[in-house]
Amino acid sequence: MAQGLRAAIDFLLYEWLQAQTLCSRARYADHTRETFDAVLDTCERIARDKYAPFNRLVDTEEPRFDGERVILPAATHEAWKAYAASGMLSAAQDYAVGGMQLPYTVEAAGNAFFAAASVSIGAGMLTVGNANLLMAHGTEAQQRAFALPEFAGRFSGTMCLSEPQAGSSLSDIATRAVPDGEGYEADPLGPRYRLRGNKMWISAGEHELTENIVHLVLAKIPGPDGRLPPGVKGISLFIVPKKLVTPDGQLCGQRNDVALAGLNHKCGWRGTTNTLLNFGEGRYPVSAPGLGAGLDGQGAGAIGYRVGEPGQGLRYMFHMMNEARIGVGMAATMLGMAGYLASLDYARTRLQGRPLGPHGKDPAQPPVRIIEHADVKRMLLAQKAYCEGALALELYCARLVDEQRTGEAATADDARLLLEVLTPIAKSWPSEWCLEANSLAIQVHGGYGYTRDFPVEQYWRDNRLNMIHEGTHGIQALDLLGRKVLMEDGRGTRLLGERIAATAERARAVPALAAHAEALAAAWDAVLAATRAAWADGDPVAALANAVPYMQAFGHTVLAWIWLDVALAAAARDGAAHAGRLQACRYFFHYELPKIEAWLRVVRTRDRTCADMAEEAF
Numbered sequence: 001m002a003q004g005l006r007a008a009i010d011f012l013l014y015e016w017l018q019a020q021t022l023c024s025r026a027r028y029a030d031h032t033r034e035t036f037d038a039v040l041d042t043c044e045r046i047a048r049d050k051y052a053p054f055n056r057l058v059d060t061e062e063p064r065f066d067g068e069r070v071i072l073p074a075a076t077h078e079a080w081k082a083y084a085a086s087g088m089l090s091a092a093q094d095y096a097v098g099g100m101q102l103p104y105t106v107e108a109a110g111n112a113f114f115a116a117a118s119v120s121i122g123a124g125m126l127t128v129g130n131a132n133l134l135m136a137h138g139t140e141a142q143q144r145a146f147a148l149p150e151f152a153g154r155f156s157g158t159m160c161l162s163e164p165q166a167g168s169s170l171s172d173i174a175t176r177a178v179p180d181g182e183g184y185e186a187d188p189l190g191p192r193y194r195l196r197g198n199k200m201w202i203s204a205g206e207h208e209l210t211e212n213i214v215h216l217v218l219a220k221i222p223g224p225d226g227r228l229p230p231g232v233k234g235i236s237l238f239i240v241p242k243k244l245v246t247p248d249g250q251l252c253g254q255r256n257d258v259a260l261a262g263l264n265h266k267c268g269w270r271g272t273t274n275t276l277l278n279f280g281e282g283r284y285p286v287s288a289p290g291l292g293a294g295l296d297g298q299g300a301g302a303i304g305y306r307v308g309e310p311g312q313g314l315r316y317m318f319h320m321m322n323e324a325r326i327g328v329g330m331a332a333t334m335l336g337m338a339g340y341l342a343s344l345d346y347a348r349t350r351l352q353g354r355p356l357g358p359h360g361k362d363p364a365q366p367p368v369r370i371i372e373h374a375d376v377k378r379m380l381l382a383q384k385a386y387c388e389g390a391l392a393l394e395l396y397c398a399r400l401v402d403e404q405r406t407g408e409a410a411t412a413d414d415a416r417l418l419l420e421v422l423t424p425i426a427k428s429w430p431s432e433w434c435l436e437a438n439s440l441a442i443q444v445h446g447g448y449g450y451t452r453d454f455p456v457e458q459y460w461r462d463n464r465l466n467m468i469h470e471g472t473h474g475i476q477a478l479d480l481l482g483r484k485v486l487m488e489d490g491r492g493t494r495l496l497g498e499r500i501a502a503t504a505e506r507a508r509a510v511p512a513l514a515a516h517a518e519a520l521a522a523a524w525d526a527v528l529a530a531t532r533a534a535w536a537d538g539d540p541v542a543a544l545a546n547a548v549p550y551m552q553a554f555g556h557t558v559l560a561w562i563w564l565d566v567a568l569a570a571a572a573r574d575g576a577a578h579a580g581r582l583q584a585c586r587y588f589f590h591y592e593l594p595k596i597e598a599w600l601r602v603v604r605t606r607d608r609t610c611a612d613m614a615e616e617a618f
Contacts, residue, residue, distance in 0.1 A: 004341050004344075005112070005113070005116055005337060005341065006040070006044060007577060008337075008388055008391060009040065009109050009112060009391070009395075010040075011569075011570075011577070011581075012391060012392050012395050012566070013036075013105065013106070013109050013395065014033065015569055015573070016392065016565070016566055016569045017105065017395060017396065017399050019036065019103060019105050019106060019109075019399070020032070020033040020036065022103045022105070022402060022406070025406045026406075027101060027405065027406050028101065028102070028103055028406070030101070031101075031102065031103075035102075036102075036103075036106050039091070039100075039102065039106055039110050040106075040109060040110055040113075042086055042110075043086065043088065043110035043111070043113045043114065044113050046079075046082045046083060046086055046113075046114075047113035047114050047116070047117035047118075048113075048117065049082075050075075050078055050079040050082045050083075051079055051114055051117035051118040051121050052117035052118060053075075054073070054075035054076075054079070054118060054121065055117065055118035055120065055121070055455070055458070056452075056455070056458065057073055057075055058072075058073055058075065058076060058118065058120050058121055058270065058271025059120060059270050059271065059458050060270075061073050062263075062265065062270045062271075063207070063263060063270075063271070063272075063273040064263070065206075065260060065262075065263055069208055070206045070207050070208065070260065070263070070273055072207055072208075072209070072271075072273070073271075075121070076121055076209065076271060077209060079118075079121045080121075080153075080209045080210075083114070083123055083124060083153075084124075084152075084153025085153070087099075087100055088107065088110060088111065088123070088124060089124045089127060089128055089131075089150065089151050089152070089153055090151035090152070091106070091107040091110065092104045092107045093135075093151055097135075097143075097147075097148055097151060098148070098151060098152065099151065103402045104398050104401040104402050104405070105395060105398040105399045105401075105402050107398075108326075108330065108394065108395060108398035109395060109398075111123055111124075111125075111327075111330065112330060112333075112334050112391070112394075115330055115331045115333075115334035115335070116334040116335075116337055116338045117338075118271065119269065119331050119334065119335055119462055120268070120269050120270055120271030120272055120462060121271050121272075122204070122271070122272050125324060125327040125331075126156070126157055126158055126159060126203060126204055126324065127150050127155075127156045127157040128150070128151075128157075128323075129157070129159070129320040129323040129324050129327070130147075130150060130157025130158065130159065130214055130216055130320060131146070131147040131148075131150040131151055131157060132147075132319065132320070132323060133216065133307075133316060133317070133319045133320040134146055134147040134239070134307070135147050136316075136319050137237075137307055137308050137316045137319065138190075138239075138307055138308075139190055141188050141189055141190065141247055142189060142190055142239060142305065142307065144247070144248065144249060145189055145245050145246070145247055145248065145249040146214045146239055146241070146245070146249065148249060149211075149212070149249045150214060153210070154210060154211050154212070154249075155210050155211060155212040155213065155214050155241075155249075156204060156207075156209060156210040156212075156213055156214070157213070157214045157215075157216065158202050158203065158204055158205050158213060158214070158215050158216065159202075159216050159317065159320055159321070159324065160199040160202050160205075160215050160216060160217040160218065160240075160277065161173075161199070161218050161317065161321075162199065162200050162201050162202075163175065163197065163198055163199060163200055164198055164200045164276070168471070168472060168475055170218065170232055170235065170314065171230070171231045171232045173197070173218060173219070173220065173235065174197055174220075174228065175195060175196065175197025175198070175199065175217065175218070175219040175220070175279060176195070176196055176197060176219060176220055176221070176222055176228060177193040177194065177195045177219040177220070177221050177236065177238055177304055177306075178193060178194055178221070178222060178301070179191070179192075179193055180192040180193055180194050180291065180301070180303065181291075187305065188247045189239075189245075189247060189305045190239070190305035190306055190307065191305065191306040192291070192303060192304070192305055192306075193219075193221070193238060193303075193304045193305075193306060194280060194300070194301025194302065194303065194304070195217060195219050195238060195240060195279045195280050195301060195302045195303075195304045196279060196280035196281070196300075196301055196302070197219060197278075197279050197280070198261065198276065198277065198278055198279070199215075199217065199276070199277045199279065200264075200276050201264060201274060201275075201276075201469070202215075202274070202275045202276070202277050203269075203272055203273070203274055203275075203469070204272060204273055205260070205273060205274070205275030205277050206242075206260040206273055206275050206277070207273050211243075211251060212241055212242055212243045212245065212251060213241070213242040214239060214240075214241050214242075215239070215240040215241070215242070215258065215277070216237060216238070216239060216240075216307075216317065216320065217237070217238045217239075217240045217279065217304060218235050218236075218237060218238075218313050218314065218317060219235070219236060219238055219304070219313075220234050220235055220236065221234070221236055221310055221311075229311075232314050233311055234311055235311065235313040235314045236306060236307075236310045236311060236312070236313040237306070237307040237308065237312070237313030237314075237316045237317055238304030238305060238306055238307065238313075239304060239305045239307060240256065240258060240279060240302050240303065240304040240305075241256055241303075242255065242256055242258050243255050243256060244256055244286070244303060254286060255284045255286075256284065256286055256302050256303050257279065257280050257281065257282065257283065257284045257285060257286050257300065257301060257302040257303070258277060258278075258279055258284070258302050259277070259278045259281055259283040259284060260275055260276075260277060260278075261275075261276040261277060261278045262275070262276045263275060263276075264276065266465065267461045267464060267465070268458070268460075268461035268462035268463065268464055268465050269462055269465050279301075279302040279304075280300060280301040280302040282300045285300055286301070286302070286303055291303065321470065321471070322423050324470045325423055325424075325426065325427035325470050325471060325476075326394065326397055326398075326423060326426050326427065327470075328427055328431065328466050328469065328470045329390070329393075329394055329397075329426040329427045329428075329429070329430045329431065329466075330394045330430075331466060332390070332430035332431045332434045332435065332463055332466040333387060333390040333391050333394055333430040333434050334391075335434060335438060335459050335462050335463040335466075336383065336386060336387040336390065336430065336433075336434025336435070336437035336438055336459075336463065337387040337388075337391065337434075338455070338459050339383070339437055339438040339440075339441035339442075339455075339456050339459040339460070339463075340380070340383035340384060340387050340437055340441060342441060342454070342455055342456055342459070343379075343380065343383065343440070343441035343444040343445060343456060344371075344380055344383075346370075346444060346445055346448075346454070347369065347370050347371035347376055347380060347444055348369060348371050349369065350369060350370045351366075351367040351368065351369055351370075352367055352368075352370050352446075353367060353368065353370065353373060354366075354367060354368060355368055355372060370444070376444060379440040379443055379444050380440075380444065381583065381584060381587045382436075382437065382440055382587065382591070383437040383440050383441060384580070384584045384587075385563070385584040385585075385587045385588045385591075385592065386430075386433040386434055386436065386437045387434055387437050388566075388581070388584060389559045389562055389563050389566075389584070389588065390429060390430040390433065390434055390559070392562045392563075392565075392566050393422075393425070393426055393429065393430070393558070393559065393562050394426060394430070396422075396562065397419060397422055397423070397426045400415040400416075400418055400419040400422070401415075401419065403415035404416050404419070414495055417487075417488060417491060417492040417495060418492055418495050418496060418499075420484055420487065420492055421480075421484045421485065421492040421493060421495075421496055422496070422558070423484075424476040424477070424479050424480040424484060424551065425480070425551070425554065425555045425558050427470065427471065427476055428467070428473055428476040428477070428551060428555065429555040429556075429558070429559060430466070431463075431466035431467040431473070432467060432473065432552070432555075433559075434463060435460070435463045435464060435466070435467065438456065438459045438460040438463050439460060441456040441459065441460075442456050442457060442460060473548060473551075474547070474548060476551060477547035477548040477550065477551040478544055478547050480547070480550070480551050480554060481531070481534065481543065481544060481547045481550045481551065482540065482543070482544050482547065485531055485554075486535070493528075493531070496558075497524060497528070499561070500520060500521075500524050500557075500561045501521070501524075503517075503520070503561055503564050503565045503568070504517040504518075504520050504521045504564070505517070506568055507520075507564050507567070507568060510568065510571055512571065512582065513564065513567055513568065513571065513585075515589075516560075516564050516567070516585065516586075516589045517564065519560070519589055519593060520557070520560050520561055520564055520589075520593075523556075523557045523560060523593055523596055524557055524561075526553075526596065526597070526600055527553060527554055527557050527596070527600065529600075529604065530550065530553070530600040530603040530604045531550075533603070533604040533605075533606070534546075534550065534603050534604070534606065536606075541611075542606045542608075543606070545606065545607070545608060545610065545611040546602045546603045546606070546607060546610070549598075549599035549600070549602050549603055550599070550600070550603045552595075552596075552599050553595075553596035553599040553600045553603070556592055556593060556595060556596050556599075557593070557596060559588065559592075560588055560589060560592070560593045563584065563585040563588045563589075564585060564589075566581060566585065567581060567582050567585040570582055570585075
């Protein structure tokens, strides 16, 4: 598996995205392709040695709570130590904070190996996202006390948004934060509050992999009448550490009032703890010199330090959420890729059936490998088209992050807006179609596929979570059609259209790709027409009734563009691998892109079949 994955990453990184050219920029001037390769080599080795051998173990030996602590397999502890020691937690950070100052594109490519080896053991997605948010919106003191220990691997991080009664409806959260006595604003770590409430589905919410866990918690500050402000505009963001710290990030010996209420038992990602957390229930009352008396005068309430201004919490949290959404997209991609490579290996060795000749099958002939059957080739080619296309999309988005950081002002702003438009696709498309790839991997294995003797059933279970966490499929669709394609007067959509048109223009000059170029141009025109039709009268109810079919069509069109651009790079090179990429591109245009017409038809006509279904008719 590793050889095929590394070859795909190397091609996309160097031959397609030309990541080595980033070394000409001041931020990356100390690097060369050799240093990039060394990072990839390290990640590949750790993933191979510390992650892959234990993927089944962490699936069967789930986290358990003994009443005092959450117990994880020793392999998980060893994997975390190796990952933290690799420096990948701070790979893209400045030298000044201990980072390697690598392009984010290279960091994303390196992390792909861990997701393929064992997404369930996990790497640093939430910890890095948590720290990055604090570097963007926290004070210097908050960065020093919380973000830097996270980059060093001493602390880990979470994001605490959802609540049992509210789910994805963040306007309905009920966790409250009240100022912790007089002088609460003078705390060196930021305005200090006491929090009470519950947070559900918190990944990595309790464990002993690190010295401390830094929870970023959304909560509401009550008004003068004691009521919580309605809607999302009243949400603020708080740092709530599991253990209290000194201003220089050292533990001060006291546990915060954050308690594990229970572990959620999931169909996949079983090696990652998923928790219900109670904040301020009084199990660990916090009362010490320099702190307020708490909500009840006896230390009740979890200590939290406000990040930024009151009421801006959701805006700050989107910094982490958008990063996590791309991370989830990469996880979904690599689970699909792992299943594809496993089923490819199986198909090359499994003997079953006989070839179909002019007079049918000859039972006297020996059985053939199943990869010789046309339908198995169809399933393998579909997986390749889904997974390598999704990998290209995720790395393209990572490259946009580097353009934001280091490009000229106009280029950086274009990259920002283009990434806004593509983020719902980068999260949702792999979550749906690389899951389908995992389903096809099971199918290739036949009866063996749904047994635990082979890894593909676990890949499917692990991947099924990705359409839900970090924003469900429906939420991504509403974000895309309801906001992203319209924002800044549609400029991001126009920027994407310009890139699609440029790729199509180049492809028209290549005979083998010219027909694909015309199909892509027509598909994008159809997406734009459906967008205009959906919003023809400005009624959001009618426009968004079929947001998911719209997102499916939009995503398929984006992937067709990605594949055509990749094919242009492959067409200039010889070899079986490049021929395979051209064939995968052909598959996508012949088998997948035609699907968009059915999706766009219901968007264009603002079909109300689903919206008008009466509840009692179900």
